[in-house]
Amino acid sequence: TIKLVADNGIFFYTEEEVRAAVEETHNAGLTISVHVYGGQAATNVINAGPESIEHGTNLTDDHLRAMKEKGIILVGTDFPEEHLKAMGASDEDAKQDAADIVDRLRRAHRIGVKMAFGTDVILDLPGMTRGEMGLDYLKVWRAAGIPHADILKSMTTNAAELLAIQDERGAIAVGQYADIIATPGNPLYDIMELKSVNFVLKDGKVIKIDK
Numbered sequence: 001t002i003k004l005v006a007d008n009g010i011f012f013y014t015e016e017e018v019r020a021a022v023e024e025t026h027n028a029g030l031t032i033s034v035h036v037y038g039g040q041a042a043t044n045v046i047n048a049g050p051e052s053i054e055h056g057t058n059l060t061d062d063h064l065r066a067m068k069e070k071g072i073i074l075v076g077t078d079f080p081e082e083h084l085k086a087m088g089a090s091d092e093d094a095k096q097d098a099a100d101i102v103d104r105l106r107r108a109h110r111i112g113v114k115m116a117f118g119t120d121v122i123l124d125l126p127g128m129t130r131g132e133m134g135l136d137y138l139k140v141w142r143a144a145g146i147p148h149a150d151i152l153k154s155m156t157t158n159a160a161e162l163l164a165i166q167d168e169r170g171a172i173a174v175g176q177y178a179d180i181i182a183t184p185g186n187p188l189y190d191i192m193e194l195k196s197v198n199f200v201l202k203d204g205k206v207i208k209i210d211k
Contacts, residue, residue, distance in 0.1 A: 001163065005035040012041035018048035031164050046072060052162050059104060064111045073162045074113050077120035078105050078140040086123055105144040116162045117154040138191050148191040178204035
């Protein structure tokens with residue numbers, strides 16, 4: 001996968017420039033993900049048709065509808081409020097930014113945009129591993145009212161589709177690698193059960209088992 005950063009400053013790529021990157025990536029047999037937050041930059045990216053948008057913090061409903069129509073996957077990196085504070089945001093700004101993140105996530109799901117779970121964990125919190133911090137994002141999805149089954153899909157089948165490995169991984173099916181986890185409770189009823197994984201099978205080999 002190729003990643004293009006489209007708007008990490010006041011300047012951003014034109015639609016023609018992004019389209020050239022998309023076409024060249026596809027000609028090489030690869031997929032392309034584009035970092036973009038919103039505004040005209042997001043419009044240019046969506047029109048160019050990459051496989052996914054990373055972040056998309058300020059996407060409007062029109063952006064999201066266009067993404068659904070084109071089949072562009074959203075990897076929203078939906079930061080929890082305490083992570084925003086750890087990155088230096090004031091309490092007031094973190095609260096507002098967290099509310100905006102939940103709103104965009106809720107709107108994307110309502111409109112029907114396909115999503116893949118992404119975290120963009122870029123810092124350390126005391127007493128937590130990066131994996132534990134990644135699972136903090138589950139509560140953001142829950143706050144947005146995303147059904148637990150859809151959250152699981154975003155972490156498995158949708159993610160595999162985005163990475164173009166859906167014929168090998170992402171589902172429990174004949175012919176796929178045996179990547180399986182188990183939890184004490186059912187994550188379809190409580191997605192936070194993913195914080196209590198007690199069995200891991202990777203490529204058909206037991207990696208972890210709590211007895």
